Amino acid sequence: MGVTKKQAFIDLPAVCSAGGVVRLPGSKSLSNRLLLLSALSAGETEISGLLASDDTARMLDALRILGVRIEPQGVSGVRVQGVGGRFPVRKAALFLGNAGTAFRSLTAVLALAGGDYTLSGVPRMHERPIGDLVDGLRRLGAHIDYLGNENYPPLAIRPGTVRPGGCVQIRGDVSSQFLSGLLMALPLGGVETAVEVTGELISRPYVEMTLAVMARFGVEVIREGGRRFVVPAGSAYRSPGRVRVEGDASSASYFLALGALGGGPVRVEGVGADSVQGDVRFAEALAQMGARIDVGDRAITARAPASGRLHGIDLDANAIPDAAMTLATTALFAEGETTLRNIASWRVKETDRIAAMAAELKKLGATVDAGADWLRIHPPSGGLSSPPEGVDTYEDHRMAMCFSLAAFGAPVRINDPGCVAKTFPDYFARFAEVTQAVPVIAIDGPSASGKGTVAARVATALGWHYLDSGALYRLTALAAQRAGVTWDDEQALAVIAARLNVRFDSDSVWLAGEPVSAAIRSEVISAGASQVAAWPAVRAALLFRQRLFRRAPGLVTDGRDMGSVVFPDAQTKIFLTARVEVRAQRRYQQLRENGMSASIQPILQDLRERDERDSQRPVAPLRQSEEACLLDTSDLTIEQAVEKVLAWHGEAV
Ligand SMILES: O=C(O)C1=C[C@@H](OP(=O)(O)O)[C@@H](O)[C@H](O)C1
Numbered sequence: 331m332g333v334t335k336k337q338a339f340i341d342l343p344a345v346c347s348a349g350g351v352v353r354l355p356g357s358k359s360l361s362n363r364l365l366l367l368s369a370l371s372a373g374e375t376e377i378s379g380l381l382a383s384d385d386t387a388r389m390l391d392a393l394r395i396l397g398v399r400i401e402p403q404g405v406s407g408v409r410v411q412g413v414g415g416r417f418p419v420r421k422a423a424l425f426l427g428n429a430g431t432a433f434r435s436l437t438a439v440l441a442l443a444g445g446d447y448t449l450s451g452v453p454r455m456h457e458r459p460i461g462d463l464v465d466g467l468r469r470l471g472a473h474i475d476y477l478g479n480e481n482y483p484p485l486a487i488r489p490g491t492v493r494p495g496g497c498v499q500i501r502g503d504v505s506s507q508f509l510s511g512l513l514m515a516l517p518l519g520g521v522e523t524a525v526e527v528t529g530e531l532i533s534r535p536y537v538e539m540t541l542a543v544m545a546r547f548g549v550e551v552i553r554e555g556g557r558r559f560v561v562p563a564g565s566a567y568r569s570p571g572r573v574r575v576e577g578d579a580s581s582a583s584y585f586l587a588l589g590a591l592g593g594g595p596v597r598v599e600g601v602g603a604d605s606v607q608g609d610v611r612f613a614e615a616l617a618q619m620g621a622r623i624d625v626g627d628r629a630i631t632a633r634a635p636a637s638g639r640l641h642g643i644d645l646d647a648n649a650i651p652d653a654a655m656t657l658a659t660t661a662l663f664a665e666g667e668t669t670l671r672n673i674a675s676w677r678v679k680e681t682d683r684i685a686a687m688a689a690e691l692k693k694l695g696a697t698v699d700a701g702a703d704w705l706r707i708h709p710p711s712g713g714l715s716s717p718p719e720g721v722d723t724y725e726d727h728r729m730a731m732c733f734s735l736a737a738f739g740a741p742v743r744i745n746d747p748g749c750v751a752k753t754f755p756d757y758f759a760r761f762a763e764v765t766q767a768v769p770v771i772a773i774d775g776p777s778a779s780g781k782g783t784v785a786a787r788v789a790t791a792l793g794w795h796y797l798d799s800g801a802l803y804r805l806t807a808l809a810a811q812r813a814g815v816t817w818d819d820e821q822a823l824a825v826i827a828a829r830l831n832v833r834f835d836s837d838s839v840w841l842a843g844e845p846v847s848a849a850i851r852s853e854v855i856s857a858g859a860s861q862v863a864a865w866p867a868v869r870a871a872l873l874f875r876q877r878l879f880r881r882a883p884g885l886v887t888d889g890r891d892m893g894s895v896v897f898p899d900a901q902t903k904i905f906l907t908a909r910v911e912v913r914a915q916r917r918y919q920q921l922r923e924n925g926m927s928a929s930i931q932p933i934l935q936d937l938r939e940r941d942e943r944d945s946q947r948p949v950a951p952l953r954q955s956e957e958a959c960l961l962d963t964s965d966l967t968i969e970q971a972v973e974k975v976l977a978w979h980g981e982a983v
């Protein structure tokens with residue numbers, strides 16, 4: 331289940347359990363720090379386990395433009411030829427996307443580098459503050475101009491009279507990346523410089539990570555209390571030769587949550603107890619919610635609580651701003667409310683994450699309260715609702731990944747899923763590997779083949795849900811007729827299909843509160859259904875609607891494109907047919923039993939024409955897909971056909 335960058339949405343099936351092993355992609359924060367310090371070092375550095383994503387691509391591109399030689403090595407490694415503190419290219423324009431870790435650190439480094447540089451990013455990057463860092467750098471004598479709004483990128487950096495030394499103050503309450511960037515840049519000055527943080531220092535573990543990475547490259551920053559850091563005279567980066575990037579602890583959070591929600595165990599490999607990433611402490615928060623967690627040296631495992639259900643928590647999440655987002659969607663399934671505090675930085679990340687999270691959680695039925703720096707989630711009382719318009723992701727990779735967890739409650743449509751490329755391009759494929767979707771038996775076949783009768787009986791036998799997908803097309807035809815819309819008006823029909831107010835119960839179909847089981851079976855509406863079903867816009871409008879029927883414990887569905895288009899991942903696919911003469915005979919008998927007069931010839935003729943139309947139409951034509959088992963019921967009773975389907979299903983599980 332991969333996604334492309336431009337894909338409008340991905341429909342995640344409802345998930346009933348999760349378990350397995352995930353080898354984590356490299357840490358974004360470590361990858362970009364290691365790349366930068368390798369480039370600034372004397373000597374060559376081999377980095378393995380590097381993250382391949384948009385954020386690291388922006389850093390790699392920038393360093394190459396600055397004249398750093400970087401060659402790929404193996405599957406996920408690079409060899410970086412360090413420049414010994416001086417970039418060969420003294421004038422360049424750098425585009426840094428929405429990579430905070432690249433933008434902030436390169437601003438600091440280039441401000442002390444003595445060249446002419448412009449730094450820009452995507453529109454959202456230009457809304458993410460950088461004033462506190464620029465102020466700190468200007469105090470050191472850097473020459474930086476704002477090219478757009480004051481205190482925000484894009485920036486122009488010119489050679490200044492930079493005199494590191496003494497003590498420079500920097501604010502730490504908007505982003506820790508300002509302090510991290512400044513600290514990483516100061517060894518370029520060569521003289522002792524102290525940095526003093528004013529205001530609160532948020533996201534502190536990321537500063538610890540910065541100090542750990544600098545130490546690995548030979549620069550030991552001296553700490554004096556919690557807010558003063560001294561970069562000693564004569565500090566210079568030296569390559570450690572080889573470094574390996576840990577797995578990304580923030581990316582681990584989604585899979586650990588899956589383990590906690592879906593039974594588990596889910597084991598993430600690549601981070602563990604000795605990690606330098608603060609986000610490993612997400613596992614503790616999950617344990618507080620009741621999950622069973624094992625933290626090993628290089629792996630973490632999560633399982634659901636013995637009681638089965640997580641419970642809400644009240645947490646100061648300042649130290650784990652990224653992974654804390656995962657708690658917000660995990661909270662949808664917890665007992666009681668969850669409050670996340672001290673998360674003001676969420677407002678200036680890829681989007682205003684407090685506002686975005688609140689808006690989308692509400693769409694799923696949660697009650698949400700939010701303040702300037704906190705968020706409280708009350709899980710939906712009557713089960714999750716799944717908005718047909720999809721969950722919006724605000725060009726924020728973490729929104730997309732967090733909301734994949736909603737699939738534990740209902741099928742969910744995630745809009746713009748390609749935004750995960752910022753840190754985890756194959757996220758959805760990995761998600762599919764460790765989750766077990768609610769099973770589907772998809773029965774496709776031509777008109778009057780008996781597939782509906784067989785499917786409904788199989789559903790009853792298994793205690794599963796049943797979807798007669800053809801009924802949705804019939805309902806669209808009927809609703810259109812009632813609204814005075816003709817069956818050739820594709821766009822108007824699509825609007826009707828999207829807004830169908832329909833309810834199925836055990837033996838009736840309801841349209842806008844009125845029973846219509848008989849009305850939708852009339853010959854006129856049957857012909858209308860076939861006509862409206864040929865319109866691509868109608869099929870698109872009904873796609874998610876059909877997928878919404880996939881709920882635990884399972885779904886049996888019949889139609890024309892159930893196995894090929896609507897549920898391509900169905901566990902059991904059947905193409906159910908019968909000779910056209912047999913189908914005509916069955917339809918004839920059915921009509922007679924219902925007291926209608928009928929003769930066989932026109933029925934036969936009509937079925938032949940309908941077969942032709944259904945198999946020739948350009949959108950979702952009726953044909954047996956390769957994986958589908960062929961069930962010819964010409965010489966079978968209904969009971970025999972049902973038994974056959976159940977037997978095939980038994981083999982598939
Ligand atoms: O230094 C880093 O690598 C990061 C620091 C954090 O940002 P803030 O310090 O802005 O909270 C975090 O959210 C970001 O994803 C990565």
Ligand SMILES: C=C(OP(=O)(O)O)C(=O)O
Binds near residue numbers: 428430431753
């Ligand atoms: C805040 C994030 O990114 P950035 O490094 O751009 O700040 C993030 O990855 O959640």
